[in-house]
Amino acid sequence: MPQIAQLAATYSSQIFWVLLTFGFVFFVIGLGMVPKIQSTVDARDKKIADDLEAARANSAKADTLEADWRTKENEARAAAQARVAAAKAEAARNREAALAKADAAIGDKVATAEGQIEAGRVKALSEIEAVAADAAADIVRKVAGAQVSSDAALKAVKAVI
Amino acid sequence: MAEPGKIDPMHQFAIEPLFGTEQLAVGGYNIAFTNSALWMVITVVVLWVFMLGGMKRDLVPGRWQAAVESMTGFIAKLTDDNIGKGGRKYVPYIFSLFMFILFANLLGLLPIGIFGLHPFTFTSHFTVTGVLAILSFSIVLIVGFWKHGLHFFSLFVPQGTPLWLIWLIPIIEFVSFMVRPFSLGLRLFVAMIAGHILLKVLAGFVINASAAGVVPGLGVGIPSFALMVGISALEILVAGIQAYVFALLTSLYIHDAEHLH
Numbered sequence: 001m002p003q004i005a006q007l008a009a010t011y012s013s014q015i016f017w018v019l020l021t022f023g024f025v026f027f028v029i030g031l032g033m034v035p036k037i038q039s040t041v042d043a044r045d046k047k048i049a050d051d052l053e054a055a056r057a058n059s060a061k062a063d064t065l066e067a068d069w070r071t072k073e074n075e076a077r078a079a080a081q082a083r084v085a086a087a088k089a090e091a092a093r094n095r096e097a098a099l100a101k102a103d104a105a106i107g108d109k110v111a112t113a114e115g116q117i118e119a120g121r122v123k124a125l126s127e128i129e130a131v132a133a134d135a136a137a138d139i140v141r142k143v144a145g146a147q148v149s150s151d152a153a154l155k156a157v158k159a160v161i
Numbered sequence: 162m163a164e165p166g167k168i169d170p171m172h173q174f175a176i177e178p179l180f181g182t183e184q185l186a187v188g189g190y191n192i193a194f195t196n197s198a199l200w201m202v203i204t205v206v207v208l209w210v211f212m213l214g215g216m217k218r219d220l221v222p223g224r225w226q227a228a229v230e231s232m233t234g235f236i237a238k239l240t241d242d243n244i245g246k247g248g249r250k251y252v253p254y255i256f257s258l259f260m261f262i263l264f265a266n267l268l269g270l271l272p273i274g275i276f277g278l279h280p281f282t283f284t285s286h287f288t289v290t291g292v293l294a295i296l297s298f299s300i301v302l303i304v305g306f307w308k309h310g311l312h313f314f315s316l317f318v319p320q321g322t323p324l325w326l327i328w329l330i331p332i333i334e335f336v337s338f339m340v341r342p343f344s345l346g347l348r349l350f351v352a353m354i355a356g357h358i359l360l361k362v363l364a365g366f367v368i369n370a371s372a373a374g375v376v377p378g379l380g381v382g383i384p385s386f387a388l389m390v391g392i393s394a395l396e397i398l399v400a401g402i403q404a405y406v407f408a409l410l411t412s413l414y415i416h417d418a419e420h421l422h
Contacts, residue, residue, distance in 0.1 A: 017198035030253035
């Protein structure tokens, strides 16, 4: 086994060269390069974490903005609906009032007309009575030859009618 | 050395100085640039090139950058899970350990023998795995005593130890604690050497059987080759698992040092 057979002759060279080469690996690669590579990885991990955090914050912000917008939208919608309802109520009230006014006017007109008709009728009736009394007095005079006063004739006519 | 015509499965672990540096020494200690050292350097270069792909630092990673980041993320998660609080400061060390062993194991499995080159798995030498294990163990000791002072010795008295066992449990705990660097280093070394020997032995079967004639060549060679394919796949798995186990156990031991029990 050369490891043992050559031990006395080669141990110092082996130890020297392994210390030299491993020392180079440790000081140049281990201490020089590894921390830089690790810091790159850490920086990347941090950037990813930060970006995720920012995205999460932006998402939350967007959510609140949307919620705000929704409340505002709802408020505006409610206000618009209230306004429409008010306008509707107002219109209904106006219509009611106009209707009532028109109704009253029509009622008045109808009442006046009815009064006029009644007056006309009464007048016509009295005229008819007068004419009938005259006619009756004429008839009595012509048939019976008796003179009948217009008052008696009117009385008699009224009794008949 | 092996006799001519015989295939020595251990030869792949032999260390040979390269470029005439066998006499290179510092303070009386030989530091020859060997094939083992060459593959350590290759491992470092390949790992460094791999890591460069992760240094683009784009916000949206490409495939290569994502691959590098998945490795650092894997180790970061390992330390988070196993060390817990305060574990991130060990990521550079655990990552270096894991990637160094992983790339060494995988590069040692490269089939570049067909180009006449010889891959060398330096993690199959306990001199190398031992150094890495002692490094990990030293970190545990240093962190433990630095953070907890002498209170670190309470590691040897687990909570809920009955009073009448107080003389025995610390001894068992101490032994198991001191065995850690050995188990850490030997586990990797044994796993790597075993797989490589098995592959080389089977390859020897294929070559010797085909040299012996058509009938043994087909009868022994084909099953051996099929087995080699399967074991090669298994070795790739083992290469990853052993690197992971080394990193995992190191982080578990560091957890003990950081938080005691």
